[in-house]
Amino acid sequence: MEVTAEQVRELREITNAGVMDCKRALIETGGDKEKAIEVLRERGLSVAEKKSHRTTEQGLVECYIHAGGRIGAMVEVNCETDFVARTDDFKALARELAMQVAATGPLSISEEDLPAGAEGKPEELCLLRQAYIRDPGRTVQDIVNDVIARTGENVKVRRFARFELGS
Numbered sequence: 001m002e003v004t005a006e007q008v009r010e011l012r013e014i015t016n017a018g019v020m021d022c023k024r025a026l027i028e029t030g031g032d033k034e035k036a037i038e039v040l041r042e043r044g045l046s047v048a049e050k051k052s053h054r055t056t057e058q059g060l061v062e063c064y065i066h067a068g069g070r071i072g073a074m075v076e077v078n079c080e081t082d083f084v085a086r087t088d089d090f091k092a093l094a095r096e097l098a099m100q101v102a103a104t105g106p107l108s109i110s111e112e113d114l115p116a117g118a119e120g121k122p123e124e125l126c127l128l129r130q131a132y133i134r135d136p137g138r139t140v141q142d143i144v145n146d147v148i149a150r151t152g153e154n155v156k157v158r159r160f161a162r163f164e165l166g167s
Helices: 005-015 019-028 033-051 088-104 140-151
Strands: 058-065 071-079 135-139 156-164
Touching: 005 019, 005 033, 019 033, 033 140, 058 088, 071 088, 088 140, 088 156, 135 140
Parallel strands: none
Antiparallel strands: 058 071, 071 156
16 A cells, blocks of 8 residues: 555654654554554554663653642653753653642552552552543553653653642
């Protein structure tokens, strides 16, 4: 099947993947944009796994205060270089993670960090396992993996805090 430059451009705008990666995904899926997005996400996951051993000592701390000032969250997100920490993709991820924490009140980043005796499902208690508030069909880990694939660097959520007035 012949893939047009327009199809590649559209897929690239949606995923921020490289031109050749988009073209290969479209060829592999017979031009089906939704399937190509899924193929690129799966490849992004493998990219994330390959980069998971790299140290993450740069990054930023992002705060989010919900309207009315009754709930707030602060999250530290780390990456490998300060260059990536200054990108719009990385800043947007940190902002989204802070909003996620404010909205859902997770207890830990992952299952390994859950406090002893915590009751509930890991999908509700662990930040990275939660359904993403803007797209419940995806997890927060999927969103982090997308940024890893786009930036080419390891990205980690180091810690977070959530504050609620009166609690």
